[in-house]
Amino acid sequence: MRNCKSWAFINLLALAAILAWGQNAFIGGKVTLHGQPLASATVNAYLLDRGQTKYTSQWSTTTDRQGEFAVRSLPNGNYIVTIRYGGKVVYQGKAQVPSGQAETMKVDLK
């Protein structure tokens, strides 16, 4: 009985570690306009389902004074990234984020 409990606990730990590893991806980058940083733009990351037929989750952040942004602790997968500025969509693209890795984007707008 005691062995059974220990085994269950180890399994739970392993599952938590796997889940934590799966949530460790990162999308970041820099948004510029004519080469100058674009601050206060809203960056949305939409996680697509396996069949890429719909999005399942959404994350949002804004660019800082340097035009930089970062969305951390993401699950791995395929993402649609949109950037809005002044109420207008100025960028929409795709990003693929493997488990535990970072996708760095450079978006230069004109």
Add this chain to the structure above:
Amino acid sequence: MTFAVTRSLLLGVSAAAGFFLLAATMLLVGMRRIYIDKETKKPIEFEFPIIGKVKSQTPALFLIAGGMLLVVYPIQQSGPDQVTIQGTVTAPPGVRVDVVAVPQQFQTTLYTSGPFSMTVPLIPNANYRVQYQAGGVIADQQGVLVKDQILVTPWNYGAPPADSITPVKEVSDAELQKLGIH
């Protein structure tokens, strides 16, 4: 003598008078010099349905209320003086601007262009600045001379208008709509 010193002096005198009045009232009540119903020389009695009998010494109550007022008002007024900072911010739609008064770090947040007003404590000899923050970083700041009221120069967030930007669409609008992204 400045206005602030005169005011402090008057508030101090008021508080002292209040304390004196309260102490004197207590003393007089204790000595049974004031109470009292003229005829019976006893406190006036009231009978309420739930509370029951209540004895009132009306003159004493007035004195206590007056004394309390004289004490409480100066205490209430003795906090730091305040100053109102007013200004106007112009920023593109969707840009959040935080106006921060330093050194006290009082803050007001604007989500649309327009006037702002915030009241901050007045600290003697402090150098006040109004900071405009957009995107979490300081975009501009103005030093202000603190008086009773401050009107800062209208501030325009020098961000480019969104309409001048040509959108980059690596994924089409139709594809986004199919995915449920609007």
